[in-house]
Each structure stands twice: as structure tokens, then as C-alpha cells.
Amino acid sequence: MEASIRNRVRDAIDIDPARRTFRIARSSYVDADIYRAEMETIFSSCWLYVGHASELAAPGDFKTRSIAGRSVIFVRDGEGAIRCFLNICPHRGAQVCREREGSTNAFHCIYHGWSFGTDGDVLHVAEEDTYADGFATAADRNLVAVPRFEEYRGFWFLNFDADAVSLRDYLGDACVYIDRVVDQAELGMETVGAPQEYSMRANWKLLAENSTDILHVETLHPTYLDLIRTNSEGQIKRGKMEGNSIDLGNGHSVVEREATYGRPIAKWISLWGEDAKVEIDGIYQRLTDRYGEEIAKKMATYSRNLLIFPNLVINDIMSLTIRTFQPTAADYMEISVWSLAPVEERGTVALERRLTNFLEFLGPAGFATPDDVEALESCHRAFAANREAPWNDLSKGFHDPAGDTIGETKDEVPQRAFWRGWQQCLENAERLP
Amino acid sequence: MNSALETRLRVEEFLIREAALLDDWRLEEWGQLFTEDCRYLVPNLTGDPYESPARTLYMIADDSHHLAERIKRLGKTTAHSEHPRSKTLRLVSNVRILGEENSHLKVGSGFTTYRSSQGRTDTYFGKHEYILVPAGDTWLIEEKRTILKMEALRPHGRLSIIV
Numbered sequence: 101m102e103a104s105i106r107n108r109v110r111d112a113i114d115i116d117p118a119r120r121t122f123r124i125a126r127s128s129y130v131d132a133d134i135y136r137a138e139m140e141t142i143f144s145s146c147w148l149y150v151g152h153a154s155e156l157a158a159p160g161d162f163k164t165r166s167i168a169g170r171s172v173i174f175v176r177d178g179e180g181a182i183r184c185f186l187n188i189c190p191h192r193g194a195q196v197c198r199e200r201e202g203s204t205n206a207f208h209c210i211y212h213g214w215s216f217g218t219d220g221d222v223l224h225v226a227e228e229d230t231y232a233d234g235f236a237t238a239a240d241r242n243l244v245a246v247p248r249f250e251e252y253r254g255f256w257f258l259n260f261d262a263d264a265v266s267l268r269d270y271l272g273d274a275c276v277y278i279d280r281v282v283d284q285a286e287l288g289m290e291t292v293g294a295p296q297e298y299s300m301r302a303n304w305k306l307l308a309e310n311s312t313d314i315l316h317v318e319t320l321h322p323t324y325l326d327l328i329r330t331n332s333e334g335q336i337k338r339g340k341m342e343g344n345s346i347d348l349g350n351g352h353s354v355v356e357r358e359a360t361y362g363r364p365i366a367k368w369i370s371l372w373g374e375d376a377k378v379e380i381d382g383i384y385q386r387l388t389d390r391y392g393e394e395i396a397k398k399m400a401t402y403s404r405n406l407l408i409f410p411n412l413v414i415n416d417i418m419s420l421t422i423r424t425f426q427p428t429a430a431d432y433m434e435i436s437v438w439s440l441a442p443v444e445e446r447g448t449v450a451l452e453r454r455l456t457n458f459l460e461f462l463g464p465a466g467f468a469t470p471d472d473v474e475a476l477e478s479c480h481r482a483f484a485a486n487r488e489a490p491w492n493d494l495s496k497g498f499h500d501p502a503g504d505t506i507g508e509t510k511d512e513v514p515q516r517a518f519w520r521g522w523q524q525c526l527e528n529a530e531r532l533p
Numbered sequence: 534m535n536s537a538l539e540t541r542l543r544v545e546e547f548l549i550r551e552a553a554l555l556d557d558w559r560l561e562e563w564g565q566l567f568t569e570d571c572r573y574l575v576p577n578l579t580g581d582p583y584e585s586p587a588r589t590l591y592m593i594a595d596d597s598h599h600l601a602e603r604i605k606r607l608g609k610t611t612a613h614s615e616h617p618r619s620k621t622l623r624l625v626s627n628v629r630i631l632g633e634e635n636s637h638l639k640v641g642s643g644f645t646t647y648r649s650s651q652g653r654t655d656t657y658f659g660k661h662e663y664i665l666v667p668a669g670d671t672w673l674i675e676e677k678r679t680i681l682k683m684e685a686l687r688p689h690g691r692l693s694i695i696v
Contacts, residue, residue: 200579293589294579297685301653320613323606330602434687439590452587455594465575465592465692467606470614473691477651 105137109526113519114491117501122494122516126486129303129479135430141529142410142522143168145261147270149412149424150174150184152438153254154290160203160218164195166426166434167258172246173197173207174256177218182251184258185220185243196243201294207243216243253282254289255412255422274352277406281416283391284365284399285442291422292455295436298464300473302480304411304427305522307435310472311413311423312355312405312514314345315496320475324461324468328361328418331460332369343402345497345513347505351409351521353514359403361418361461364454365442366400372453379450407514409521419458431480437463494519537630544640544665545628547672552623552644555695563695564604567674568666573600574678575692582680592681592692603695614693619650621694631662638665638672644679646696648689655689657696658682 162175171187194211220243225236248259250267343357362369387396445451497511507513575593576582586594627643665672
């Protein structure tokens with residue numbers, strides 16, 4: 101007899117305070133019932149990232165995206181306001197926009213010809229005179245807006261739960277680290293080009309764990325480390341790096357640590373040449389002027405791996421990237437990755453450095469990310485043996501079971517934070533069977 | 534045989550040999566096909582594939598330094614995504630001479646590349662565009678631009694080989 105979902109969620113985390121062990125049931129990654137429960141709870145009640153304001157530069161600009169399986173239209177309306185609608189015709193349900201991106205005055209449904217403004221209001225109902233008076237102008241003819249849609253510093257999120265707490269409250273302490281990223285720009289941040297779009301044949305939670313995991317870097321990514329040693333002619337410090345891994349609450353976490361690579365803002369390496377040193381020293385000085393020495397040092401020479409539960413990663417590392425992943429089954433996710441850069445870098449060599457740094461590590465053709473794909477897909481394949489070998493171990497640095505909120509950079513604090521957030525979210529859900 | 538046709542056949546032979554080196558994982562020899570100031574470019578799958586990699590996000594935008602490092606990486610057992618090595622086959626077709634300027638040839642081809650590994654087979658397809666410079670009775674590659682025609686790298690999940 102199968103245990104109920106509620107019991108499986110309760111038993112997914114196994115903590116032994118005496119032995120200071122923290123384990124995860126591997127069935128939690130592969131079980132299709134757990135996946136369905138996650139979609140009905142986590143992905144229907146948490147704030148989910150949609151896009152960055154800079155992606156919609158002008159009125160009428162739009163992107164269509166799949167968020168938790170729902171097709172949505174992310175659009176800047178004719179008045180300049182950013183909005184988000186479910187991409188479904190109020191009439192008979194066809195997608196009113198089948199383009200992935202573009203600029204338009206209106207969305208036209210191909211099925212029966214209804215059309216809608218970029219503000220979602222219905223413009224045209226076919227054969228309007230055959231309906232009752234007022235039918236074609238009633239509010240329920242309009243496109244349906246997502247229940248909640250809020251922004252923090254250019255990052256737009258939706259929530260399918262109309263009663264959710266505000267985005268600001270949901271992000272909580274994570275805002276400090278978002279600020280520390282966004283404040284590096286003098287004229288604001290913008291995305292550069294289109295996102296890289298790839299996938300993984302693995303459970304989405306593996307990528308959530310991986311994105312703030314520093315422990316794997318030396319073992320999984322030695323070929324990247326070889327590259328940056330070549331690039332910096334050995335000037336990069338080896339050994340222990342200063343920094344911490346931190347549980348930010350609500351399943352969010354961050355690892356902030358001394359960078360082991362050049363950073364466009366603002367840590368110079370020899371590969372970039374002497375002119376760049378002058379430029380980067382100037383950036384560092386201006387950060388110091390604006391934010392003081394301590395914060396400027398963290399902004400410039402430390403990296404940040406930030407996970408916003410459940411599926412947004414803002415990694416301010418050798419380059420700045422936004423990564424979001426949409427599970428479509430227990431064993432598959434679609435991943436989108438953007439490069440983010442300060443507006444003032446447009447057309448400069450600084451942007452070129454940032455993009456080169458990006459491609460050296462990140463993306464499906466980088467010197468590191470393909471090996472993450474390999475490792476996580478191999479985990480997922482191996483989890484088929486979850487009955488015989490049931491537990492993943494996340495005990496590293498689990499010193500204080502009662503106050504496990506901060507640790508060394510390579511401790512598994514962020515992964516434990518994620519799983520506590522996961523369990524809390526599922527257990528609080530009323531709809532859980 | 535007219536000289537245009539002969540040039541096309543010689544180029545086609547060159548591209549088939551290039552594909553064979555990659556299929557056989559003879560990457561160092563493949564690297565020797567490039568000039569010292571070469572570029573190896575794979576634009577992102579969305580957007581203008583000819584926009585400068587200095588201004589927009591690519592998949593790969595290697596200069597000669599990064600290409601040499603990429604080849605070194607793929608030769609290591611710690612390039613985990615390609616160790617154990619995937620089995621691959623590259624089919625090259627639709628070879629055309631697109632132009633000639635100062636003895637540099639601009640060449641286009643269509644390709645299908647199969648990659649098989651860990652129980653999965655993925656298909657990559659698109660077009661290659663080359664700038665070839667004469668070197669004795671053959672050429673060196675000054676630029677190779679691979680324009681992938683899939684909508685996204687899904688379900689491939691990676692571009693860990695040279696397609």
C-alpha cells in the first residue's frame with residue numbers, strides 16, 4: 101500500500117540530531133505523485149519568475165513564456181505598463197499569441213478572430229450582432245490576467261495564488277542580495293540578447309540544489325579551473341576562500357564568497373590588459389564612493405550564488421546570469437538562462453569581457469555547465485535504485501540542527517534550506533491529498 | 534570539369550575530412566585546420582546569428598586562445614560531459630561557394646550531427662559558414678560559424694561536442 105503524499109513529504113527529510121545527519125529520500129526526485137503535488141502546491145502558490153523589465157523595451161513589446169506549464173504573455177502595453185496574461189482566448193481557448201516574441205498593437209486569435217489590446221481588453225468579437233447586448237464589451241471577454249504580478253528591482257514574478265503574501269515579503273532577506281547585484285549598475289541592469297534555452301533530463305530539484313552548491317566546483321569543473329588559471333597567469337589565489345553559505349528563509353539561500361576568477365565588476369585579471377585595470381579600478385572606486393568600503397568589496401570581489409525558491413537563480417559569479425527552470429515532468433525540465441549587464445556597458449569592451457566570462461563557464465556550451473548537465477542527469481538515472489539505496493546525504497556542515505542558518509561556503513546549508521522550504525510549502529498546502 | 538565545379542568539389546572534400554576528424558575525436562588535428570587568428574562561433578538559437586559576439590550572448594564565441602583551450606578540455610578525462618566519449622556522426626551536404634574575396638573563400642554547408650551517449654541519441658542540425666584562406670594546395674579556416682536551426686537545445690540539454 102502506497103503511503104499518502106502527506107506521509108511521503110514528511111518522510112522525505114530524515115534528520116538525526118545526535119549523529120548530525122540530514123538525508124533526503126531519493127524517491128522525492130522521481131515519484132510522479134510527488135511531482136504532481138509540487139505542481140499543485142509549490143508551482144501554484146510560490147512567486148515564479150517571469151522576466152526582466154528590460155526585455156520589454158518599448159510599448160507593445162511582448163514575450164510568450166511557459167510558467168509552471170501555463171502559457172503566459174509578458175507584455176508592455178500601449179501606456180508602457182508591464183502586464184502578464186494567460187495566453188488563452190476567453191472564447192474557445194486557443195492561444196491568442198503563438199509568436200515567441202515581438203511587438204504588436206493587438207493579439208489576434210487565429211481560431212474565430214477575436215482580438216485583444218496589449219492591455220488585455222477585448223477589441224473585437226466576431227459577429228458581435230448575434231450575441232446579446234453588452235456581451236462583446238463585458239469584462240469576462242478580456243484576456244485573463246495572472247492572479248498576482250509584482251516586481252522587485254526589475255525582476256517580474258507572477259503568483260497563481262491570489263491570496264499569496266506580497267513578493268517583497270516572500271523574498272524577505274533575499275532582497276539584500278538582489279540589491280547587492282542590481283546596485284552594481286550605475287544606470288540599471290538589462291538583459292543582453294536572447295536567453296539560452298536548453299534542458300535537462302533530470303528532476304528540477306537537482307538543479308535547485310546544484311545552483312548554490314560550491315562543494316562540487318573542484319571535482320566537477322577542473323577543466324574550467326584550468327582555463328582560469330591560464331587566463332590569469334596564476335594570480336588567482338588558491339586554497340580557502342572567505343565567505344558563507346546562508347539560509348535566507350522560505351527555501352531561499354545564498355553563497356557569498358571571495359571570487360576565484362576575474363569579475364567585470366570589479367576584479368581585474370591579467371588577461372584583460374593594463375588599460376582594463378585602470379577602468380576596473382575606477383569602477384571599484386565609484387562603488388566605494390557610493391556604498392562604502394565594506395559593501396563595495398563584497399560587490400566587487402565576492403561572488404554570489406542566489407537561489408530564490410523554487411526555481412530562480414541569480415548567479416553573480418564570473419558573469420551575471422539569471423536562470424529559471426520549468427519542470428514538465430518528474431524527469432525533465434526546460435531551462436532558460438539570460439546574461440544581465442549594466443546599461444552603461446552597452447557597446448563597450450567591458451560588455452565583451454562580461455560575455456566572454458559568461459561563455460567560459462556558463463551555458464550549454466561553456467567549459468562547466470555541460471558537466472553539471474552530465475552529473476545531474478546521472479543522478480536522476482541512478483535514482484531508479486531508490487528502493488535499494490534510498491537516501492541522498494546533505495549533512496556537510498550540519499553542526500547545529502536547531503540553528504542551521506549559516507555555514508562555510510562548501511557546507512550544504514543552501515541545500516538543506518531548499519528542502520526545508522520544499523517541505524514547509526507542501527505541508528502547508530490545503531490541497532495536498 | 535569547369536573550375537567553379539572543381540573548387541566546390543575540393544571544398545566539399547575538405548569539409549568531409551574535417552567532419553571525419555571530429556567523428557574520430559582527432560581534435561588536435563582538427564584544431565590545426567584553423568588559422569592563428571581564427572574564430573569559432575555558434576550564435577544563440579534565437580536572434581540575429583550575425584550580430585557581433587561582443588554585443589550579444591552567443592553559445593560559443595571562441596578566439597584562437599579559447600578554441601585551443603576547448604580542444605585541451607575535451608581531451609581530458611575530467612571533461613565529464615564527453616567522457617566517456619559520445620559517439621557521433623556528422624553528415625555534411627548542400628556545399629556551396631558563397632563568395633570569394635582576396636582569395637578568401639566564403640563557403641556554406643548544411644549539416645546533421647548525431648550524438649549518442651548514456652542511452653540517448655540527439656540530433657543537431659543547421660548550417661556551417663566558413664571563411665577559408667588558401668594554404669598550399671588546401672585551406673585553413675579563418676572563421677567557422679555554426680548556425681543551429683533547432684528551436685532550442687531541447688531535449689539535447691548541451692552543446693558539449695563540436696557539431
